[in-house]
Amino acid sequence: MTRLEKQGAAAREAARQLAILDTDTKNRALSAIADALVVKSDLWLKANALDLENARANGMRESMQDRLILNAERIKKIAGGVREAAALNDPVGEIIEKFTRPNGLVIRKKRVPLGVIGIIYEARPNVTVDAAALCLKSGNACILRGGKEAINSNLAAVDIMRGAVASVGLNPDCISLVEDTSRGSASELMHLDKYIDVLIPRGGAGLIRAVTREATVPVIRTGEGVCHVYIDAKANLDMGANVLYNAKCSRPSVCNAAECVIIHSGVLAPFLKKAVPLLKQKNVLLKADERALKVLGSDAVAAEESDWDTEYNDYILAVKTVDSLDEAIDFITLHGTSHSESIITDDPAAAESFLNRVDAAAVYHNASTRFTDGGEFGLGAEIGISTQKLHARGPMGLEELTSYKYTVSGTGQVR
């Protein structure tokens, strides 16, 4: 057995114990984690300082360094997130359905944890704790594989969390970290079918595509978002400008931010007149198609073909002109990533058609794409936003980290 196989087997064993654990014990473990992260924050900060030192020495971008950095306030917030997970309903054990067959068999469909969840992510130490807490609450063991840039922070966090769960009598192997951050270890993890039930990559499009391509363990793809706001011929243009500004500018780095506005030609000029002054407040770079460019003039540059498929994660917005709702839907079908799409219109028929026909995790009428989020949907915390159709779609909370099994009670029935 390799080191990772041993870790997998230990996680599998811990998952068996966790699967039948009562809610109270899981909540006590989560409280212990939250407490320990604060009490031992010096340890965690010291490890984080080491990562930051390396980051600076290696010339890491400021924005990346910001994701990596911990401080007392952030630790408090992370610990708060763990307490919130404890407060959420435990989905495990729910009888989803119960029915009796004509032959007398009593069949129950019962919610159970997935088992062992592998999380592959980049240099964000908060993910280490968030993911572990959600997995624990939903009765799953987790194997965490963070980026090498955060390895010291992650080692410290996992050490603190393992100590905390052990202190309330749980098997610490329900949370573990892949300590080897080489490419090889990620690859081995992706093929650990025997011990891992599902892999959730969290990070940029490159990471997600690489995991999808290579893994034999089932993967849930998350977070690629080329999201559109479509301004219909019958849109309330003030509302449209306001929603677009929010969808693009409130937090451009996240996956539910809009990357492209599609404008019906009938309202092209009047809409841009309202929207551009708002977008200018944040110096949004507009990349427009030919027709929009004529209206925008020096306020925009010409879009290239590749712009329609780019997740900028920045203050950049593509602008596309269409002549009909159908053309807008076709454009979204071709260039969207099935994440979040919004129509702004006062025409109920257009809204209904858009909601029915656009194939995405979340489809909006007269609202910002930014609402695609576990918290905003009322699911509590989320482990990611699924952009695939298998298993779970959109924000994944605790319930999306479960499966089910059938239990069948008989009196000697044979077939």
Add this chain to the structure above:
Amino acid sequence: MTRLEKQGAAAREAARQLAILDTDTKNRALSAIADALVVKSDLWLKANALDLENARANGMRESMQDRLILNAERIKKIAGGVREAAALNDPVGEIIEKFTRPNGLVIRKKRVPLGVIGIIYEARPNVTVDAAALCLKSGNACILRGGKEAINSNLAAVDIMRGAVASVGLNPDCISLVEDTSRGSASELMHLDKYIDVLIPRGGAGLIRAVTREATVPVIRTGEGVCHVYIDAKANLDMGANVLYNAKCSRPSVCNAAECVIIHSGVLAPFLKKAVPLLKQKNVLLKADERALKVLGSDAVAAEESDWDTEYNDYILAVKTVDSLDEAIDFITLHGTSHSESIITDDPAAAESFLNRVDAAAVYHNASTRFTDGGEFGLGAEIGISTQKLHARGPMGLEELTSYKYTVSGTGQVR
């Protein structure tokens, strides 16, 4: 674009149309398929005769030839299956949940088709029709890739089905066959992420493992079944012998048949005394561990280590002795395939512990593993039995061929 990419793009377009189609039209298409299969059965039988001729020339095993063969009676049965699919409830469009958020957003979780489903299977022409019918009823387009041994039968069946759906005004590309049966075409299909939402391999363990290993399209693993019957210390031994006989012998070739009996040492001799005469009726070959072998003598041969992990699909049964329920559960954890597991006991505590702790799609108390089946569970027809935990577990009917999307209706909300 390659030929298969074109086929994928056409299926994707058909799926968009199918996704919003009303139930009546889908049912009319299914009726048309059932009618056409019977009316044009000469065409289908002629193509099948060609496959059989090739099969004999290539020395195909009798049992394999039997799976391949069509006749009037079988066609009638297959057409009947299509009519049954028409009679099932349409899961698409169901509002699974609806809730209003404090900010006034109305969120609906709505059941939608998966989209395009790829089915990779072996030489069984009935699968071609069964799978197409279930996909169509659940609003999914399908791309079928059957074995080369059945290519003529499949070409004819798909031709008849496409004609039938076109006759009621549907896009025929909602059903298509991969005509190239080379290894290369299967491989290309497994990487057609852009057009296929999920791949379902149906066939032997080798096929399923190969698809899981290679595919980048999400896969649902089905049908690997190393199933156990555990005879507890407090079992009703007559019931146990009867259930075991049924689980092993009623249809040994299927995935829910038992491959191994686990016997508590306290009832080893008396149980075998009851079970062996039944199993002898079918000349079941017993492969026993050391303790069971002592009791069985010349009625058995010694099991080898590999026997515990073998899906015999034949009149062969492994016999394992344990000293406790815990040991039985550990053995199942180690050697089971998470398909179907059964405990025979009159002890409610032992039954509850087994049902809770054994991690499988279907866990039975005092009943045969043979009930793991869409029809027996009341789901109607099934497309396969999932042995993974992601998306669907156990028998997969129409509902398991769907996903969901969130539609969000607002009045200009921003975040």
